[in-house]
Amino acid sequence: MKCQKCDKPATFHITELTGGKPQELHLCEDHAREYLTQSNDEQSTVGSMAAVLAQQMAQQMAVGQTAEELAQLDQQVCPVCGISFYEFRSQGRLGCPFDYTCFKKQLEPLILNIHGETEHVGKRPSRGVSGSESRTQLIRLRREMKEAVAREDYERASELRDEIQRIQSASKD
């Protein structure tokens, strides 16, 4: 596949989620860098403490990683809530609980840097923790149901609705 902006082979495949619709971009390395740094400038105005912190941390994380690896990590998207790691980096807020699992590789050095530890030793929910992860899947299912309704795929939407109800009633026991 060729780059969308020149004749070089496309080595970067970026999926942007804007307005709920995924937009695919196929770019060569040069144009990918240009594209990613452009959107970087637009969002760097976000001045919240958390964003500044996330930027700092990401810079520290970058030590020992090439620009390519970094760009790839930035493009990774959470299958549950749809946030990209790049979006987290620029806003300083994660999208859903599953981000801690799917961005584990990126977040671990960050968390170690903030807290000096990576293992929780404090209070735990008294009902056990197994219910938490299956319920996180509800975030993805609800999102998929909304998307199915939007494209008028009512059959899929009703399957998803049943699945959601099944999980909801299972975890009530």
Place this chain on the structure above:
Amino acid sequence: MKIDDLKLKSGEWLRGSGPESDIVISSRIRLARNLADYPFVSRASEADRDHIENTLHNCIPDLQEGKELLYIDMKTLAELDCQFLVERHLISREHAESTGARAVAIDGHERYSLMVNEEDHLRIQVMHSGLDLEGAWEQITGIDDLIEQKVTYAFHESLGYLTACPTNVGTGMRVSVMLHLPALVLTRQIEKVFRSLQKISLAVRGLYGEGSQSMGDFYQISNQITLGRTEADLVKQVADIVPVIIDYERQAREFLIKESHENLHDRVSRAYGILRTAQTISSEETMHLLSSVRMGVNLGLINDLEIPTINELFIQTQPAHLQKLSGTELDPTDRNIERARFLRRHLQKHTNGDEPEQN
């Protein structure tokens, strides 16, 4: 109970009692929690936010135990009322200024409040008067347990409670004490104290938390680390350092009394004089002068005032409180006139009540 019922009294944490309450105004703990089955707030749709709000609203009757709890839908709350709640430390500034489905539940004694759809789905906070972090922890973990019986929190086997920002992950806990440190400010030692706190990863903030400048010589000291330590350890870390700072402040006060008694007495008396006679006064000047008066009362240089009265004045003279108490919206110029009138009325009735209000 309605929001206007709050303005007639003040929160229990302002009553100026409890251990070390001449220097420690309050002890506060907050827990950040999220429901497992919804995206974090910044990524939640309006429908998600409504569902989160409903789910958490349904847990709240369990907390009441016959006591009154005020539940406020903030989506429709007037700006002045939002500001009023910020001034009372019941909600954060971010919560007041954001939009969309969000709420706050407030205990009738203002010892705790629950913010729904702030940065995290749920932020529980407990505030006690004086230095009482253990008491605050006991109360907040009890509230957390009651809510957890009804909902599934987002919890990770090794990372603990999951939060929208990784700076809060693990315990989701922020332990803080609000200290009044006028003598350390006067003797220019405050920066030194802060630098040493930062070395042991404690944060220092102003009166209204993150990004707020210090007003009236009030400082909040809190933990920065939330992961890899137990809640008891985090409480202990802050609780252990507070007596050290109290000691520095007392030494600085003693130094001022001994080395420049006249100057200090003069400073305190002038501050008291201005507050009792000014005809127009800004919020900033009021905080500054009340701080001197508060120290004067603690050192026995002023004998006709009580600490709870001064603690209340710090809150009641803030812009939204003045407007709520006077019952009208006021522009800054009128607020300064109203603030001076309010101070004269409250400070003169504590001395010779027959002094004329206008002169």
